[in-house]
Amino acid sequence: MRSVALSVLFALAATSISTSEDPKPVFKRSEIKAPFLEQFTDDWSERWTPSEATKKSPVGTETFSYVGKWEVEEPTTSVIEGDLGLVAKNKAAHHAISAPFPTSIDLKDKPFVVQYEVKYQKGGNCGGGYVKLLEDGFQTSGKDFDDHTSWVIMFGPDLTCPGTKLHFIFRYKNPLTGEYEEKHLKNPPKPTIEKLTNLYTLIVYPSNNTFEVLFNGVSEKSGSLLEDFEPAVNPPKEIDDPKDSKPSGWVDEKKIVDPKASKPADWDEDAPYEIVDAEAKKPEGWLDDEPTSIPDPDAEKPEEWDDEEDGDWIAPTVRNPKCDEAPGCGPWKAPLKPNPDYKGKWYPPTIDNPAYKGEWAPRKISNPDFFEDLHPAKSLDKIGGIGIELWTMTEDILFDNIYVGHSVEEAKTFATETFEVKKPLEAAAAKTEDKLDDDEEVPSWKEDPIAFIRHKTAIFIELAQTDPILALKSHPETGIVLAGALFTLFGMLGALFGLVGAQQKPITKSSKKTDAPSPDDKKKTNATPVAPAGGEKKEEGGVKKRK
Numbered sequence: 001m002r003s004v005a006l007s008v009l010f011a012l013a014a015t016s017i018s019t020s021e022d023p024k025p026v027f028k029r030s031e032i033k034a035p036f037l038e039q040f041t042d043d044w045s046e047r048w049t050p051s052e053a054t055k056k057s058p059v060g061t062e063t064f065s066y067v068g069k070w071e072v073e074e075p076t077t078s079v080i081e082g083d084l085g086l087v088a089k090n091k092a093a094h095h096a097i098s099a100p101f102p103t104s105i106d107l108k109d110k111p112f113v114v115q116y117e118v119k120y121q122k123g124g125n126c127g128g129g130y131v132k133l134l135e136d137g138f139q140t141s142g143k144d145f146d147d148h149t150s151w152v153i154m155f156g157p158d159l160t161c162p163g164t165k166l167h168f169i170f171r172y173k174n175p176l177t178g179e180y181e182e183k184h185l186k187n188p189p190k191p192t193i194e195k196l197t198n199l200y201t202l203i204v205y206p207s208n209n210t211f212e213v214l215f216n217g218v219s220e221k222s223g224s225l226l227e228d229f230e231p232a233v234n235p236p237k238e239i240d241d242p243k244d245s246k247p248s249g250w251v252d253e254k255k256i257v258d259p260k261a262s263k264p265a266d267w268d269e270d271a272p273y274e275i276v277d278a279e280a281k282k283p284e285g286w287l288d289d290e291p292t293s294i295p296d297p298d299a300e301k302p303e304e305w306d307d308e309e310d311g312d313w314i315a316p317t318v319r320n321p322k323c324d325e326a327p328g329c330g331p332w333k334a335p336l337k338p339n340p341d342y343k344g345k346w347y348p349p350t351i352d353n354p355a356y357k358g359e360w361a362p363r364k365i366s367n368p369d370f371f372e373d374l375h376p377a378k379s380l381d382k383i384g385g386i387g388i389e390l391w392t393m394t395e396d397i398l399f400d401n402i403y404v405g406h407s408v409e410e411a412k413t414f415a416t417e418t419f420e421v422k423k424p425l426e427a428a429a430a431k432t433e434d435k436l437d438d439d440e441e442v443p444s445w446k447e448d449p450i451a452f453i454r455h456k457t458a459i460f461i462e463l464a465q466t467d468p469i470l471a472l473k474s475h476p477e478t479g480i481v482l483a484g485a486l487f488t489l490f491g492m493l494g495a496l497f498g499l500v501g502a503q504q505k506p507i508t509k510s511s512k513k514t515d516a517p518s519p520d521d522k523k524k525t526n527a528t529p530v531a532p533a534g535g536e537k538k539e540e541g542g543v544k545k546r547k
């Protein structure tokens with residue numbers, strides 16, 4: 001029995017040792033054929049052009065060039081061998097880069113899907129992580145890509161210090177005036193964004209004007225292009241007549257002072273609030289002639305007192321002890337009481353105004369600017385490519401696995417091949433890092449085999465509590481050995497549970513869910529000064545205008 005148990009422990013230890021140098025999954029280019037699919041493979045620079053523009057809209061008195069560097073490189077915590085991403089490298093810098101699509105895309109009939117990953121590798125600080133789907137025609141001027149380059153849809157996270165939201169904005173051309181107006185999603189989703197990779201998906205269905213925004217594959221918001229954007233696509237049919245004005249005699253005072261009311265004759269405005277209580281009587285034994293305080297009989301003139309220099313010595317006074325024995329001392333005064341005749345100032349009552357005509361509102365006229373577009377997505381301009389144009393306080397924002405196309409299923413499959421492999425590994429790596437931070441030292445197998453096994457088992461159990469699949473994926477050997485021990489060695493159960501029990505405390509102590517913000521993260525986000533992203537005005541909830 002004992003030897004079997006030991007051999008299991010040894011097996012666990014042996015596999016655990018190799019965990020730290022687990023072979024990472026190796027990056028494999030996706031076979032999905034989409035109108036645009038970007039995994040930042042070797043040939044990325046054939047598609048992407050960093051901007052060399054200077055920002056035309058000065059921020060304050062300065063103008064900025066897009067000097068922020070872009071690199072295609074491994075993430076700082078790499079969990080897939082050879083998986084590179086596009087990284088905005090510099091803090092406090094303007095970054096812009098774009099890639100044309102092989103053929104332009106429209107939103108006429110098929111669903112439109114844009115999906116990509118962003119990883120704020122240095123933590124969620126201030127910085128954009130959104131993409132712009134650029135208007136067809138920009139393709140020849142990638143080097144000039146800037147904040148004035150026309151876009152059709154803007155989508156993705158924006159960390160605005162404080163505050164985070166997922167933008168979904170489309171630029172809609174007014175069919176009457178030909179002017180473009182930004183339509184902003186009302187109440188955009190505000191997910192919690194941490195250091196790990198997150199996946200952003202936007203789906204637009206032009207046929208029925210609906211959209212859906214997903215965060216890590218989970219729907220955060222869905223709605224209607226006609227109802228959930230401001231300003232609304234379609235203007236109101238009727239508007240107030242600007243020529244109408246309130247007639248001079250219009251009475252809109254609802255209440256007036258009753259003109260018939262007058263102050264009652266017996267109303268004395270001057271009656272005092274309190275009067276002397278005439279019925280009060282001086283208490284029996286009151287000492288009218290005793291002072292309330294007397295010179296302290298115990299006080300003595302100090303020896304060093306010099307009458308000539310210091311003047312006459314006067315003893316300090318104390319409360320007259322006789323007053324404490326009697327009901328009171330000194331001249332007696334009757335107390336005050338509330339005056340029953342007190343009325344205060346008289347105010348006339350108000351009554352409904354007989355001349356009241358109601359609130360005045362201007363007459364409605366039909367809106368000369370009225371139009372009705374029942375399928376606004378179909379009216380959007382063609383999209384020629386994708387661009388990232390942002391300003392960031394945090395360096396090393398990584399973009400990867402961009403999908404632009406027409407198939408929700410395809411995008412999902414792409415996410416399964418990429419994001420869903422990557423995220424659990426990242427989460428596990430982050431857990432291990434946390435764990436390493438928590439326990440000053442990982443016990444070594446050679447020095448303390450039992451502590452080492454406990455450590456490994458604890459990590460696994462901790463992971464398994466929040467995410468069993470993730471635990472199995474990231475620590476398969478530990479999981480398998482544990483499961484084997486559980487199912488085949490009944491005699492081991494007790495020992496194993498002893499092990500589990502022993503680890504309960506540290507588990508709850510450090511069970512920081514990877515996806516949940518820690519108070520620390522919050523603090524960091526909130527403490528950072530407000531900074532404009534891309535020089536835009538960052539008004540929460542306000543409608544922004546980009547040209």
Ligand SMILES: *[C@@H]1O[C@H](CO)[C@@H](O)[C@H](O)[C@H]1NC(C)=O
Nearest residue numbers: 111205206207208209210211
């Ligand atoms: C809109 O159309 C899409 C695709 O045709 C469909 O999947 C979706 O359920 C529709 N949404 C609504 C609200 O009808």
